[in-house]
Amino acid sequence: MSVVTRPASAPTADSLLRRVLGSASVAHQGLAESRGTLGLPDVRRFGDVAALLGSTTRARVWWQDADRWRVAQLTATGEQDVYAPTADTIVTWDYERNLRRTVIGADQIRLPRVDDLLPPRSARRLLGHLGMDDQVSTLPARRIAGHAALGLRVVPASPKRTIGSVDVWADAGSGLPLALTVKDRHGVTAFETAFVDVDVTRPPDTDVEVPTSPGARLETADAPDVVAAVDRYARLALPARLAGEPRTPGIVRGTATFGRGLARFVVIPLPPGPAGDVLDAARLRAPVEDVAGGRLVVLDSGVVTAAVAVGEETSYLVAGLVTTDVVRAAGQQLLRGEP
Numbered sequence: 001m002s003v004v005t006r007p008a009s010a011p012t013a014d015s016l017l018r019r020v021l022g023s024a025s026v027a028h029q030g031l032a033e034s035r036g037t038l039g040l041p042d043v044r045r046f047g048d049v050a051a052l053l054g055s056t057t058r059a060r061v062w063w064q065d066a067d068r069w070r071v072a073q074l075t076a077t078g079e080q081d082v083y084a085p086t087a088d089t090i091v092t093w094d095y096e097r098n099l100r101r102t103v104i105g106a107d108q109i110r111l112p113r114v115d116d117l118l119p120p121r122s123a124r125r126l127l128g129h130l131g132m133d134d135q136v137s138t139l140p141a142r143r144i145a146g147h148a149a150l151g152l153r154v155v156p157a158s159p160k161r162t163i164g165s166v167d168v169w170a171d172a173g174s175g176l177p178l179a180l181t182v183k184d185r186h187g188v189t190a191f192e193t194a195f196v197d198v199d200v201t202r203p204p205d206t207d208v209e210v211p212t213s214p215g216a217r218l219e220t221a222d223a224p225d226v227v228a229a230v231d232r233y234a235r236l237a238l239p240a241r242l243a244g245e246p247r248t249p250g251i252v253r254g255t256a257t258f259g260r261g262l263a264r265f266v267v268i269p270l271p272p273g274p275a276g277d278v279l280d281a282a283r284l285r286a287p288v289e290d291v292a293g294g295r296l297v298v299l300d301s302g303v304v305t306a307a308v309a310v311g312e313e314t315s316y317l318v319a320g321l322v323t324t325d326v327v328r329a330a331g332q333q334l335l336r337g338e339p
Contacts, residue, residue: 013136016152019175020123020168024066026176029207030145030198031060034117036191037302059114062203070208071115082115083210091210100210101219119193123168123177126154131261133157139167144178145195147171158263160245160322161185162303166262174200182303190302238267239338243329245322258320258330265320265327267334270308275315278308293335298328307331 011019034057063069067087072079083091090103115121130136139151149169156163164185170177179194238256240247245258245265257266270278279288282297289296294311306319309331316334318327 010138010141011150013138013152016138016150016170016175017127017130017136020127020152020170020177023120023170023175023177024124026120026174026200027064027202028120028174028176028198028200029060029062029203031058031196032118032193032198033058033196034122034191034193037189057114057117059118061115061118062207063120064202064205064208068208069115071113071118073114080114082113083208085208085210093211097217098213098215099217099219100213104220117193119168119177119180119195122191122193123170123180126166126180126182126262127152127168129262129264130154131157131263134261139169141172142169144169145198147178147198147200148173149178154262156262156321158259158261158322160259160326161261161263162305162321162323163262171200176200184303188302190304239333242267242333243326245326245330259322259326263320263322265305265318265322265330267330268317268319270310270315270317275308275310275317278317279310282306282308291332291335293332293337296328296331296335298324298331300324309335311335 036057058074060072060074061069062071068084070081070083072081078095080095081093083093085091088105092101092103093099094101116125134157135155137153137155139153141148141150143149148171150172152168152170154166154168162184164183164187167179167181167183168177169179176198178198180192181189182191184190238247242256242258246260248257248259248264257264259265279295279297282288282299286297286299289298294309294315296310297308299306299308303321304319305322305324305327306317307324307327307330309316309318311334314334316331318330318334320327
């Protein structure tokens, strides 16, 4: 008796979305390349964020699970590594400066790192914030880095969005995201990342262990970024609605997120030093406006918009995936001190 095998049915968009969101435990190792066209101002205090999101980055990853991994950013002169030896520790190793920096404690709020540009990380972060009305559909399968990949497309529903679509292709066997493309409302690619080669296998322990060097300079810190201390500068409580958008719980007391789905923006009170640095860098790209309560500059870098609102008593960074009208209105409302 002959046996007839039938091809497995393609997963639904919802089931593929669940597999992508649950892929943090999928072990893998490989080389990825990301390209961004986000023209963010280069602010010294905020590290390499502008370069990471506005240029081409190559990174190699060794991922055992969500709490133990290593990512190496490859540069023309060497590499810079980020290690996660445990769930609440991050170690960065700058080989050119022979500097090893250990950050203890989970980051409640932080700036983007090179590991955030990898296809799995970037896909889970974006797709983890979908709204009830955002449209999710499947795309034709394709091959990426030698793997059969299933496609998923998300189109935000909000008219205030800057993202036109998010396309993700995930490994058919494991659900691991292999590629991601973000386009703006005009169909222009703002950010894309994909594996050049990848093995969905567990890397050995020797590849994720933090190396030791007798001559290395060692640093230890509890807070990696200046934004981790924003609560000290939140002199006024943030409102329940801002620029007409409802508030969702903030990550750190003193900050807040507003909006729904992929049309969200965050408000972060700024200390005086960083506020001045951001304003000086932003004025090179956009005019500074005199408004009630202070000064305001609005930046449009494609899918990411931002407003820097500087007043006599308080200063804020407003940034997100919403139109410039929204961040401008939010900045003006904050400077006026409206509830």
